[in-house]
Amino acid sequence: MRIGSPAARLRTRTAAVAVCVAALVSGCSEKAERGEAGGARDAVNVLMVNNPQMLDLQEMTKRHFTPRTGIEVRFTALPENDVRERVRKEFADQSGFYDVASISNFEAPIYGEKGWLAPLDDVIAADPSFGQSDIFVPVQQELTGDDGKLYAEPFYGESSFVMYRKDVFESAGLTMQNPPTWEEIARLAAQVDGARPGMRGICLRGLPGWGELFAPLTTVVNTYGGTWFTKDWKAQVNGPGFSKAVSMYVDLIRKHGEPGAARKGFTECLESFRQGRTAIWYDATSAAGLLEADDSPVAGKVGYAMAPVHLTTSSGWLYSWAWCIQRASEHRSAAAKFIAWASSREYEELVGAELGWARVPAGKRGSTYDNPEYRQAAAAFYEAAEAAIVSADPRDPGVQLRPAAGIQFVSIPEFPDLADKVSQGISEAIAGRTSVAAALDEGQQLAEKVAAKHRKR
Numbered sequence: 001m002r003i004g005s006p007a008a009r010l011r012t013r014t015a016a017v018a019v020c021v022a023a024l025v026s027g028c029s030e031k032a033e034r035g036e037a038g039g040a041r042d043a044v045n046v047l048m049v050n051n052p053q054m055l056d057l058q059e060m061t062k063r064h065f066t067p068r069t070g071i072e073v074r075f076t077a078l079p080e081n082d083v084r085e086r087v088r089k090e091f092a093d094q095s096g097f098y099d100v101a102s103i104s105n106f107e108a109p110i111y112g113e114k115g116w117l118a119p120l121d122d123v124i125a126a127d128p129s130f131g132q133s134d135i136f137v138p139v140q141q142e143l144t145g146d147d148g149k150l151y152a153e154p155f156y157g158e159s160s161f162v163m164y165r166k167d168v169f170e171s172a173g174l175t176m177q178n179p180p181t182w183e184e185i186a187r188l189a190a191q192v193d194g195a196r197p198g199m200r201g202i203c204l205r206g207l208p209g210w211g212e213l214f215a216p217l218t219t220v221v222n223t224y225g226g227t228w229f230t231k232d233w234k235a236q237v238n239g240p241g242f243s244k245a246v247s248m249y250v251d252l253i254r255k256h257g258e259p260g261a262a263r264k265g266f267t268e269c270l271e272s273f274r275q276g277r278t279a280i281w282y283d284a285t286s287a288a289g290l291l292e293a294d295d296s297p298v299a300g301k302v303g304y305a306m307a308p309v310h311l312t313t314s315s316g317w318l319y320s321w322a323w324c325i326q327r328a329s330e331h332r333s334a335a336a337k338f339i340a341w342a343s344s345r346e347y348e349e350l351v352g353a354e355l356g357w358a359r360v361p362a363g364k365r366g367s368t369y370d371n372p373e374y375r376q377a378a379a380a381f382y383e384a385a386e387a388a389i390v391s392a393d394p395r396d397p398g399v400q401l402r403p404a405a406g407i408q409f410v411s412i413p414e415f416p417d418l419a420d421k422v423s424q425g426i427s428e429a430i431a432g433r434t435s436v437a438a439a440l441d442e443g444q445q446l447a448e449k450v451a452a453k454h455r456k457r
Contacts, residue, residue, distance in 0.1 A: 043072040044334045047087060048102040049321060050077035051267075052290055053156060053361045057342060060350060065341050071334045080265070081209045084416070091116040096328035099335040102321050103152060104211070105142035106409050106416075111324070112151030118325040118332060119149040124340045131345060134365045139320050142394065152322035153343040157363030158286040159307070159316035159388030160219060160408075164188075165279050166303035168195050179306035179314065182220065182248060185280065189256040192279035201256030203278040204249065207265035208427040210409060210419030215266075215317065216282055217426070218408045218419075219307060221245040222398040223315040228410050228447060231401040233454045235447035237422060238440040241399075245310075247436050250429050262431040274298055282308065284319070285363065285388050288381035292358040299358075304384040306391070311399055317408040318392035320364065352377070363389060403454065414450045421446055 048054045054077060061073045076098070078086060087101045091111060103111065111117050125132040132140070139157040144150050162185070164176055169188075172195055177184055189201030205213050221227065226241025236242055253261045258272055270287055272278045274296055281287075292299050307316035323339040325332055341347055345367055348360045357377030362368045362385070369375070369386055378385075397407040404411045409419070425439030 042070045042334055043074065044099045044331055044338050045074045045076070045097060046100045046102075046338070047076045047078070047083060047090065047098040049080050049083045051080075051286075051321070052270075053286070053359070054102065054321075056351060056355060056359060057155070057347075057361075060347070060354070061338075061342075063354075064350060065338065069334075069337060069341075071337060073338060079267075080211055081207075084211060088416075091326055094326065094328035096326060096330055098326055099329040099331045100323055100325055100338060102155065103324050105139070105152075105318070105320050105322065106211075106406070106411065108143045108152040108322060108324060109145040109411070110413055112145045112149060113147060116327055117151045118327045118329070119151060120153060120325070120336075120339075121150045123325075123332075123336050124153055124343075125150050127340065130340050130343075131365075131367075134345065134367050136364055136366065136389065138318055138389065138392065138394075139364050142318060142320065143322055152324040153339050154320040154322045154364040155343055156286055156361035157318075157320040157389060158284045159318055159363075159385065159392050160216065160283060161285050161307055161316060161384055161388050162305040163273065163281045163283070163288065163291065164303050164305070165192075165276075165298070165301055167301045168192055168199070168279050169303065171195070176303060176305050180308050182223070182308045182310050185282070185308045186248070186252050186256075189252060189280055193256045195279060196276060198277055199279055200258050200272075200277065202252060202280040202282070203258045203264070203269040203272050204253050204261070204282060205265050205269060206253055206257070206261035206427055206430045207263060207268070208420065208423040209265070210416045210423060212265040213423045213427060214419045215284075215319070215408045217246065217249055219315045219317050219397075220249050220310075222407065223308070223310045223312045224248070225311045225399045227398055227400060227402060228415075229403050229451055229454075231403050233403050233451045235444055235451045237447045238437070238444040243436065243440055246426060246429075246440060250426065250436055253430050254432070262427045285316075285381070285385035286361075288385060289358045289360065289362065289378065292378065292380055294356050294358075300380070302380060304381045306384065306388060312397075314391040314393075315397075316388040316392050318389065318394055319408065348374075412450070412454070414453070418443075418446055418450055 058075050090098050124130055139154050143152040193201030205216055221242050224241045224245035226245050227236050258264055273281045291302050309315050325335045351360045357374045394405045394407050409415055422443035428434040429436045429439050
């Protein structure tokens with residue numbers, strides 16, 4: 001159901017400052033323009049996650065951006081957990097080797113305020129041709145630091161929702177509510193488990209990692225009334241809401257989830273769903289374009305519903321993969337040109353024309369959702385995806401006040417290490433090698449140490 005033109009409501013209304021990308025060019029050092037210490041003059045090293053949309057970008061860059069600009073782009077594509085660690089190390093060292101990296105709305109404000117990133121306000125955002133006012137307000141806000149500076153431009157934005165095989169549901173006489181409750185999801189997963197040869201009821205991330213397992217799981221914690229920390233910095237990892245959510249999640253996977261779930265993340269669940277081995281999948285809205293692409297075996301067979309709830313009225317996350325420039329980069333001019341193109345409306349139109357509109361990296365621009373070609377190609381999911389982004393509230397995602405913003409994460413520098421470690425224990429519980437209670441008790445001890453530091457501050 002469309003809720004009153006959310007795309008229009010989400011657009012930034014602040015007029016763009018008339019300063020073009022040339023401002024950055026003039027600010028670059030002569031050394032960078034000569035290309036010293038960083039390779040060829042017109043070359044950019046990009047470190048990025050190996051998601052399908054990023055791999056599309058790699059090919060489109062060769063076809064369009066490099067021939068037009070003369071700027072060679074050297075990509076390094078890694079799995080999500082690996083790219084996060086590599087970016088953190090490289091940018092903390094300020095080696096300058098990678099000019100551009102894909103980071104999320106978690107890292108952007110934190111890394112920016114550490115001084116690792118070059119602000120983009122007067123570099124890309126201020127160029128009228130880029131159309132910063134077209135970027136969804138929540139996405140832009142999440143990429144902005146507390147100092148008011150914009151540190152990254154989105155490649156795509158997303159929330160989370162339920163994807164399910166509507167043909168399988170119809171055959172079984174089942175209906176998906178919108179939004180469903182987690183109790184309904186568990187019941188439906190049991191009913192469609194084995195509905196087709198080799199098909200399991202549901203796929204949920206079990207792969208350790210704060211950006212893997214805990215991306216969907218923290219939304220479950222929120223809606224079950226749990227939280228990582230209370231407003232006054234008391235750890236709640238083994239609290240009632242957190243424990244109920246994790247127990248339900250682990251139990252659902254063990255009963256009706258994918259084989260080897262402790263080793264499965266977004267990419268593996270995507271492939272499982274595409275190949276007909278899964279009936280229900282709760283994950284990122286950005287996956288829908290891949291499911292409805294021309295080469296997808298399940299195109300036209302998928303239904304979409306809002307994220308499952310328990311105590312809250314909504315529970316979808318808000319996330320974006322975005323491009324940033326390392327402050328130590330000696331090729332900032334070329335890096336800015338690449339980002340301005342990769343995040344542009346023009347790039348989306350190129351993808352739509354050459355790869356199909358369903359594969360456009362959407363979720364960031366209002367103009368995308370107003371585009372008739374996109375709406376036709378994405379008719380099965382664009383309204384649900386748009387509504388999920390609208391309803392996401394990083395400042396108030398649960399049933400109690402929080403000490404820091406974030407839906408599927410807590411916006412503090414310690415969170416990745418904490419959640420990575422806690423996720424290891426939960427993944428072990430999914431594999432049957434430990435109990436949920438033991439995993440969360442250990443996680444509580446780790447969380448208490450983080451909480452104590454923040455209480456002292």
